[in-house]
Amino acid sequence: MHKNFILEELKQAIDITDVNYIFRNEKFPNENGLLFSERRIFGHSSKDGDFHCHLKLDSKFETIFKTIVYLKLSGLIGNKPINSGITHWINSFQSLIYDIVSLDNKIEKVSDINSLHIDQFIEKKLLTVLPYTVKKKIFYLKDWITFANKYLPFFMRLNEDLLLNSKLFPELIKKSAIQRAKESLIENSRKSYPLELLKKMTLNAIIYIEDYKDEIVKTARYYVESKSFNLNEKYLSDYDFIINNKFINPSIKKLKEKIVETDNKKNLIKKINIILKEEIEMSEASCILIILFLTGMRIGEFISLNRHPQITEGEHFNLKRLVYKTAPTEDGIELEMPIPEIVKKAIEILSTISNIKDNGFNKEIVTTSIKYSRVVNAKSTRIRNLIRWYAKKLNIKEKIDPHQLRHAMAFLIVHLNEKDGLELARMFLGHTSITMTLQYMGHYNRELKEAIQELTKEESERFVEKITDQIRENKKLFGENGKRLMPNHRFVGRQADDFVVLMKNGLLKLIEEQKLAIIQTPVSLCIHDLSKPEQLACQRGFNIESIVMNGPAPSRCKGANCSNALFFEEHIEKLKNDMYGNIDPELKSRLEQNTYFIEAGGFEQDPFRKIVKEYNEYKEGQKNG
Structure with missing residues (x-):
């Protein structure tokens, strides 16, 4: 926490020497913060170690x-x-200052930085970096001007017109908005992973967990024990282990059938070692896949999970674990989450294999490969590489990132009614109450709730x-929101582009601030104000959260009246095709001749038919010029 007297003294400083003197005994106000006078700044700790920012500025x-880091x-x-x-913030901010100062050797103080330097920086960065990334960098300067200037002495303050006078900054904002809008799940590295491929991976993982568990645990024990054997001992021992044990695992079973056919000790030992190691790691990867997919854990939180964690049993199995990323402190917060039984089994198997590998020396659930003589706790790269290797072993070419498993579970909850989603859900839940269980998990599992919010936003x-x-394509939007978004006049040329960018920026800003959600129903889009959940009363009384969880009910959609x-x-x-194709022509003709039916509004009373009528009139007007 900052000290008020430090801030007061800072504003009165007249030069750099003064500032260094003011902070001479101060530490940065983050946990484990180092002294201001040191040549590095502590960032954070994780299972991968401590992270520091090493200073490279003059x-x-x-x-x-x-000083600005201290304020931040x-x-x-x-x-x-x-x-x-x-x-991330510290390193990115230092990189920005370094890049700008390096543009001109005449920059010796903050007041020397001008709008031309900003334009040079933007122009140079756009050659190699996407607009949105460059904009994020420039916004560090915006924060400096908006927030930091008032705490800083005059010689440290940025010119308030620095960005206003930049020629390229306004265009950068437009390019950034267009780039962000065009990015979709299909285009980025965290797109939804195809459910049919996830089905294949999940089915194989369940087989390893349910069918091969005992023999894989036995194999892991033998593999660790045999590391100390000499060549001759290992040949005899490997032979005895394979021949005298029963296996249903296809790879080991096939090896057993061939093992008696060779007399080459060296090749035999090498082949046995490779296959046994791979099957142990296939089992580990299967457990990791199931755990990440069905809990929504981030990798960092997963590798911090202790072996044999507390799992209570009631109506559901419940796992107690620590969450770090969104916790208020680096110590994390403890959460309890519901898990399917298959996750419980995966956790138990993975914990057992890790204990075998290091004889219980470490406490975390995942370690480095069993092939190493000294096994240590795994880092996030181990998880990524193992999952990708697992997919390749199943001849799956589509590259997978473990974070996609978190989003896949959210997608499954949101879009359960899709065929692949139902089949996948049945595979790991194993009973008929799929919808109820998934909704329960989505409601009480904090990670999945966050993932669902991420998915809805995307x-x-x-x-x-x-x-x-x-x-852009000069197509008309219909419905109440169509009228709001598309005024009753047309734009052309640059005007049209500016209008589209302005509208897009406005909608994206509302989505970013979680004030707006756009839902696809089978009959239209639904643009919903998140501050007014009662506006979705037409959907069986659902509010915005439950409609995302359950899917919209089109039969209750009010169409043109909504x-x-x-x-x-x-x-x-x-x-048009759905409405006019499902009325018997003879019945339609008779109803149209019925005076009471016509006086009551006839077919046009149907809200959908009203909007179709409006559409037909619009199209007719286009034809007539």
């Missing part, structure tokens, strides 16, 4: 940089970062791109 700008870690500059976010951003594409609805032309074409 003495003048080093002091300025450290005190919570005085925007949002206060936590855990790994601290290290899907909303994709729909923003679809909406603005319609406008203030949330937004229809594309393609939506209405589908409505």
Whole structure:
């Protein structure tokens, strides 16, 4: 925590020497913060070790940089970062200052930095870095001006017009918005992993957990024991182990059938070692896949999980674990989450194998490979490599990132009714109450709730791109929200581009601030104000959270009368086909001749038919010029 008298003295400083004197005995206000005078800044600790930022600026700008870091870690500059976010922010901010100062050897003090330097920085970075990333960097300067200037002495303050006078900064903002809007799950490294491939991986993992558990544990014990054998002992021992034990694992079973056919000791030992190691690691990978997928854990939290953690049994199995990433301190917070039985089994197997590998020396659930003589706790790269290797062993070419497993579970909960989703859910839940169990997990598992929010946000951003594409293509939007988003006049040329960018930025900002969600229903898009859950009363009384969890009920959609609805032309074409194709022609003719039916509004009373009528009139007007 910052000290008020430090801030008061800081504002009165007249030069760098003064500032260094003021902070001479101060430590940075993060946990385990180092002295201000040191040549490095502590960021955070994790299972991969301690992370520091090593300083590379000259003495003048080093002091300025450290002062702003002090303010940031005190919570005085925007949002206060936590855990790994601290290290990332410090390194990124130092990199920005270093790059700008390096542009011009005449920059000796803060006041020497001008808008031309900002333009040079933007132009140079855009050659190798995406617009959104460059914008994030520039926003560190915006925070410096907006938040830090008022705490700093005059010689450390950035010119308030620095960004306003930049020629390239406004264009960068536009490019960044377009880039972010175009990014979708299909395009980024954390896109939804195909469910049909996940089914294949999950089915194989369940077989390893359910069917091969005992023989893999036995194999792991033997593998560790045989490491100390000499060549001749190992040949005899390997032979006895394979021949005298029964295996149903196909790879080991096939090895057993061939083992008597060779007299080459060296090749035999090598082949046995490779196959046994691979089968042990296939089992580990299977357990990791199931745990990450069905709990929504992040890798960092998973590798911090202790072996044989506390699992209680009631209506559901419940796992107690520590969460670090979103915790208020680096010590984490303890959470309890519901898990399916298959996760419980995976945790037990993985814990047992790790204990065998290091004789219980370490406490974390995953270690390095069994092939090493000294086994230590695994790092995140081990998990990523193991999952990717596992997929390759199953001849799956689609690259997978473990974080996709977290999003896949959220997708499964949100889009349960898809065929592959139902089959996948049945595989690991093993009973008929799939929807109830998944909803229970989605509600009480904090990680999955966060993943669902991430997924909803990403899907909303994709729909923003679809909406603005319609406008770019001069297609009309229908429904109440269509009228709000698309004024009753057209833009052309640069005007149209500016209008689209402005609208897109506005929608994306609301989504980013969690004030807006866009949901796909089978008949339209639904643009929903998250502050007014009662507006979804048409959907069986669901609010925004439950409609995302359960899916919308199109039979209750009010169509043209709904203030949330937004229809594309393609939506209405589908409505036309569905409506007019399901009325018997003879019945339709008789009803149209019925005076009472026509006086009551006839077919046009149907809200969907109203919007179809509006669409037809619009199309007719287009034809007539």
